[in-house]
Amino acid sequence: MDTNKEREITVAILSVSLITVMAGAIVAPAMSSLSxxxxxxxxxxxxxxxxLPxxxxxxTAMVTGRLxxxxxxxxxxxxGLILYLVGGxxxxxSANFYILLGFRAILGLSVGLVMPISTGLVSEFFHGEKARQMMGWVSAANHFGGMAAQxxxxxxxxxxxxxSFGVYGIALISLIVVAFWLPEPTSHAQKGQTTPLPRKTYFNSVFMLLLMVIFYTVPLNISLFVEGTGMGSSTTSGIACALxxxxxxxxxxxxxxxxxxxxxxxVFVAICTMGLGMFTIGEANNITTVFAGALLTGTGEGFLFPYVMNAVRATVAPKDSVRALAVMSSMLYFGQFISPIVIDALSGLFTTPSSNQPFMIACALCLAGATISLGFTVKQRINKKCEKTA
Structure with missing residues (x-):
């Protein structure tokens, strides 16, 4: 691939990656004002x-591959980018709450189109170590976009x-860049029988779901926690979400x-780091400690997110990458949707609910995940030693 063309494709993919994963949470710092x-x-x-998005x-993501x-x-x-602008x-x-939810639904439909395609294009234009590096960059763009937007x-x-909804206008830049710089991948012309996705695709997608259930505790609750305890304003909450x-x-x-x-x-180290961050936020009595916990939480999630995306990408051929990543995207956003349901349900088990409970529950879930991860790691090492001695 020509160097200039590769650079243009890279910029196009990354420009779209800026606006996808945290699309629903962009207005999270305004949650207190909205309430x-x-x-x-x-x-x-x-x-x-x-x-709702x-x-x-x-x-939407489940049919994106076929479309x-x-x-x-x-x-x-x-x-998808045009719908993103409309919905965002x-x-x-919005004249009332339900019209606002209608636009949020359009935003969700747009992300269901944009996310699998933009991520799947990595496998269609890049290969080997370059593709793995690009997945890291895509994750970096995902989170940088979320940070700046929040x-x-x-x-x-x-x-x-x-x-606060004006931030969604950044998608106009992505729309222009894609229109001028992104070509249709040649793999689109490779027609053939659709092959079933491997089990690893679904296993890794469930991992992404669980990751989002835990991680989304922060953008959903940080504004209410910070402002409710008198540690800051919506701007402070925005900084915490950005971190x-x-x-x-x-x-x-x-x-x-x-x-x-x-x-x-x-994976074990990343889960432990994320859990420590949740615990730090939950035990915080000043905004500096909240910021430290946010950094730790983001560091752990920041490794696990591209790890899972790359694992899903690597399980299939380039022509099937959009389908595989559509499954992962569905689980990613389903995890975001059920996060408050799961966390609130677990919080309901306690007779004295408090604003820090969601973070302590998330910490406990990380501890369980770290234990399972350690068990898998030990099992793999034992199996490897057995194979060598056999």
Whole structure:
């Protein structure tokens, strides 16, 4: 591939990656303002503003692979970006809560189109170590976009919660870049019988679901926790959200080196780091400690996210990458949607609920995950030694 063309394709893919994973959570710093404005709605219903887009991603992503094969990756990506602008910016002009939810639903549909295609294009344009490196960069772009958007969203929310929805306008840049720089991949022309996806694809996709259930505890609850305990304002909450999504930016850039350095223990270390971050937030009595916990949480998630994406990508041929990553995307956003349901249900087991409970529950789930991961690692090493001695 020509160097200039490769650079243009890289920029196009990364520009789209900036706006996908944290799409629903971009307005999370404005949650407190939204709950006051729509005071007739319960806190659980208000959280739909953040989680509803994730729910709509699921059915859309499941058919994206077939639609992309029929209409082309590039065309479908452009349609998704247009819907993203409508669904994102439309929230600012909503006359009531239910119209706002309608625009959030459109946003979810758009992400269901954009996410699998933009990530799947990595396998269609890049191969080997370059593809693995690109997955790290995609993760870095995912989280950098979330970080920047949440900082701006938190600052705009001081003026009005409506202003915070203006951040979605960044998708216009992605739309222009894709229109001029992204070609249709040649693999689209490779027609053939559809092959079933391997079990590893589904196993890794469930891993992504569990990761999102735990990780999404932070953007959903940090605003209510920080402002409810008097530790800061919506701007402070935006900074905390930015840190938890910004730390993975650096981790994603160095993903390949970190994987090589930690080897098979990388997943265990990452889960432990994420759990320590949740515990730190839950025990915080000042905003500095909250920021430290956000960094730790983001660092752990920042490794696990590209790890799972790369594992899914590596299980299939390039022509099947959009289908495989559509399954993963569905589980990713389903995890985001059910996160408050799961965490609130577990919180309900306690007779004295408090604002820090979601983070302590997330910490306990990380501890369970780390134990399972350690068990798998030990089992693999034992099996390897048995094979050598056999």
């Amino acid at each position: 006051h404005f729509f005071s007739e709605q319960s806190p659980s219903v208000i959280k739909l503003i953040v989680t 994730a729910l709509l991603v699921i059915p 992309a094969d029929r209409f082309g990756r590039r065309n479908l990506l452009l349609l 910016l439309g929230g600012a002009f 900082i701006v969203s938190g600052a705009l929310a001081i003026m009005s919660w409506r202003c 938890v999504t910004g730390a993975p930016f650096l981790v994603g850039i160095f993903f390949q080196k970190i994987t090589t350095l930690l080897g098979k223990s990388a």
